[in-house]
Amino acid sequence: MSVDARSQAGTHVAICIATYKRPQGLRALIDSLNDQQLGARDVRVTLVIADNAPATTARSVLGEIQDLSCWPVIYVLEHERGIVSARNRTLAEAPPDADYFAFLDDDETASENWLAELLGTMILPNTVAVQGAVEPRYDEAPPAWVEQLNLFRMGPYEQGAELPSAATNNSMADAAIIRKQTMRFDARFNTTGGEDEEFFSRLRIESGGTIRAAAQALVWDHIPAHRATMHWLRRRWFRMGHTLARIAQIRRKGIPIRVVKGFAAIGWGLVMCVFLGFGSKARCCKGALEIYRGAGMLAAFLQIRFDEYNTAAVRLDRAGGG
Template identity: 30%
Template sequence: MPNKPGSSQITVEGTWILVCTYQRNELLAQLLDSLAAVRLPADSSLTAPQVIIVDNAPEPAAAQTVAEHLPSAVYLHQPVPGISSARNASLDAVPQDAQAVIFIDDDEYVPAHWLSAMIDTANATGADAVTGPVLPVFEEGEPEWLANYGFVRKLEHPEGPYPRRPATHNSLVRFEWFAERGMRFDEMFNFTGGEDSDLFERMQRAGAKYWWTKDVLIYETIPADRSTQAWLHQRASRGGYVRTLKIRRRLPGPVVPLRIAGEGVLRLGYSAARVSAKKLRRKPVTFKDHYYWHEGLGMITALAGRRRIEYARQDAQPE
């Protein structure tokens, strides 16, 4: 996909970095410090990257953190709860003449070359979106079981066109998808998560092309309570719930529950077969082997009316 016809060149002046945060000021400070240290082109008119921070807490709790660690950033308080609402607020704050936005999470931090690598890759390939690896950094050290079991983040893909969907933890997107085509995050996913996979799936169906490069590797802080197999399994179950929401929206009708149930059962069976085969060959069972089981369970339990709410707040529970 090099030099996609009609793709415009992206500059650092035309690029905005979007961050949504919720009561994680220490981690946000780490991210802001890394953004402040990003290297800009020698001929840039900017002294710091252009950043928009959306604080989704009930009160503007991150204002001081932003002022102290990256005072040039645009700080917005979005009290309406939900991850999609926060992401859409960040998009609405981007100038209409912007060329690209970069999504990054508040528990991550970046190396100095990251921004230039993002923009250079987008310009060289003409891709609609550029993404790359996110390396987990464990607060209490990497657990011993992880060496064989694996983790959520996949670090290695072939350099080049990316047939899967990116995520909002490390992705540049040409802003025309939002300014001209009107793409936004679906607020149906406000409290479940999965809003980013839904957006990138819709973009892909509309013709968007994605590119993967290892040159934009960044780092994600993993706290102790997420460094467990139980948390990974819960995240996989949530993935099944989100998948159910997508199917119901895309294929409305009376037979949809049967399709969801059938797909869930198939995933359970596929996982069971993978695990059995690994055990027979005396090979380690990995997270990927178990993922399909818990995703299938998430789909089945969604049909039974059980919701997977990851981004709910005590002050605003979903109806």
């Protein structure tokens, strides 16, 4: 559907939310979506929620707020564990006339202009997806080095800037293109994470379109205290490197470059820790994280599997552990 046709018929956005054992977070997210300011835009919204918990933790929350919600809600229980299973279920359950799929996580809240800013960026020429900015909200004040390194932020961005990929914690994509190409999140990333990096970069490549930054489409990400630690962050950076290498392997493209970058990240990390880290906790920590990122790349090429989202790890994370 053309942009003009959308403006005449009214734009329909399916906001896709995968949730797992975060009923309070889901309630806060939906409350923030109720407060969206769309001005004169003719926009319909449907919330599509896939609950991936074995017990229907989200259903009780929806029972409380559904009557008060500004938007209709499609709620389903996805029994197959894994982040990809839940995300793909939201795509499958989304209304067939949705013009756009928007993605948020169940530990976030959206600014009141979030949806309007995403839609305003989607109409830029040749745009197939957009990425908004993410700011952290900490349970407790984090160590100074965490804030100095901006480890939990996405952005700030230049409005409309081209990006190589996007993330499901604040993004929107053209639903017609996803349907036409029968795109889904890759099941090989179901428990490893990194499925959004692979999905959006594939969308960009296969469609020939552009992913752009929506600089003012802000969401806040809830960061529990156990995540603002080196223990948690080193696992995340290892997985980030692991994801990039796996994508190169799957596409059979850029593998030698990724191997070189893996060794380079480890080497640069060692230099930062050993030679540049004196008197700078932030620089030393960044060097350590680079080492883990490089190690993650090389581990993938050695066929060492890393499941960041296996059931035990996710349960520990939800319980406030490492």
